[in-house]
Amino acid sequence: MSHKFQRNSPQMLGVASTVSSTTPSNQPRKRVKRCCRNFVTFMCTQVGVGALIVVYAIFGALTFMHIEREFVDTTTAHVLELRQNFSQRLWNITEEHNLIDKPLWVNETNSVLREYQAEIAAIIKNGYVGRSPADMWSFPAALMFCLSVITMIGYGNMVPRTPxxxxxxxxxxxxxxxxxxxxxxxxxxxxxxxxxxxxxxLHDCTQEKNYDARLEALEGGGSLGALTLRKKIIVPSTACLWVIMFYILTGTIMFANWEKWSFLNSFYFCMTSLCKIGFGDFVPGASLTTAADVDAATQKLREDIAADPNEVSELQRIADQHSKLAINFIYMLLGMGLVAMCRNLMREEVRVKLKEMKEDTKLCVEDTRLRFVGCCGDPRDLYENDYY
Structure with a gap:
């Protein structure tokens, strides 16, 4: 049998050399494609998505810290100057009247204080919180801000000030x-x-004894009705509600002890946060404690200067402020996952209930029709008699 190209012909050698020369160059490209495909597949899994959202939150926190700490806030200096000016005005009023005319002194000081109150209220309305950007945008606080953005809670206690x-x-x-x-x-x-x-x-463990008893009754000559087949088990919505309530109560106790809130306020915060309402009136770590206060409290605890147990407890509470914000970040992420879990389980139960309701409705309509036919006869017989 003749071939167009022999095994060792120059044409075949040229093709082989071309294939061998192109194959090594394509291998790195295929390897990169395979790695990218495996990476995308992993990132679409549950572990990958969870890790990605944590990395994304950390990246956002570091970026916001770098941007917002560069903001030059002149409001603090303005508030300090305003306080000094109004203090001087009060002192001038006191020197002028010298408490001889007390009603006049009270009226003028009240007027000055009301003016000072209006000025401070206007400054606070424009975003003044009594802290510098470097103190306010700590890493845990920036992490909580990123979480409130991507989860659409939007507490509003921290907002970016720079363009x-x-x-x-x-x-x-x-x-x-x-x-x-x-x-x-x-x-x-x-x-x-x-x-x-x-x-x-848990359901199988609790129902195992009853199932064995019914099986023994059947083997002993009982009826087939004594043995009921195992049907598909659906998690009831009450179990989902109990899980959510237990999680909310855990957060209520935790935040009440940490933030010194009442149990009602702590429960109110957990409910509004997990429902993604986020009014912002209660936010963990939103006090006037600064990063410098946290560092000072930590240093003082290390040096063991404070001997008063109450002072030690207060310093410990201040020193743990940042770690509490990080724990709150984990609490909110896990809580959102539990809400999604309850949504899936309750949706499955609703589907099963609707299907059962549909079947029951069909049976009810059929039973009503049969009863009507049994009592009054088939209406079609009347039409047939009239026709003939």
Whole structure:
């Protein structure tokens, strides 16, 4: 049999050399494509999405710290100057009247204090919080701000003041909100599957004795009705509500002890945060404690200067301020996952209930029709008699 190209012909050698020369150059490209494909596949998993949202929040916190700490806030100096001016005016009024005419002194001091109050209220309305940007934009506080942006809670206790910060907030929310929705769906699916497995395991353990008893009754000559088949187990909505309530009560106790809130205010904060309302009237770590106060309290605790137990407790509370904000970040992320879990489980129960309701409605309509036919006869017979 003749071939157009022999095995060792120059044409075949040229093709082989071409293939061998192109194959090594394509291998790195294929390896890069394979690595990218594996990376994208991993990032679409539950672990990958969770890690991605944590990294995204840390990246946003560091970026906001770098941007907002460069903001030169002249409001603090203005407030200090305002306080000194009004103090001097009060002193001048006191020297002028010398408490001889007390009603006149009271009227003029009240007028000055009302004017000072109006000035301070206007400054606070414009965003003054009594702290410098360097103290306010600590890493845990910036992390909480990023969480409030991507979860659409929006506490409002911290806002960017610089144009670059406002622009970056828009871009950060544009990419962060879809990422959070992906995390919400994936985490809800994983937690729902895990909770369903746990619930079914507990249900099987509790129902095992009853099932064995029915099986023994059947083997002993009982009727087939004594043995009921195992049907699909659906997690009831009451179990989901109990899980959410337990989680909210845990957060209530935790924040009440940390922030010195009442239990009602702490419960109110947990509910509004998990429902993504975020009024901003109660926010963990939103006190006037600065980063310098935290460092000073930590240093004082290390030197063991404070001997008073109450003072030690207060210093410990201040020193743990940043760690509490980080724990609150984890609490909110896990809480959002539990809300998504309850959503998936309750949606499944609603579907099953609607399907059962549909079947029951069909049976009810059919039973009503049969009863009507049994009592009054088939209406079609009347039409047939009239026709003939």
């Amino acid at each position: 670059w910060g406002k622009g970056f907030t828009v871009i950060y929310a544009t990419f962060g909100i879809p990422l959070y929705i992906l995390y919400f769906l994936n985490m809800g699916r994983v937690l729902a599957r895990s909770f369903k497995f746990l619930y079914r395991s």
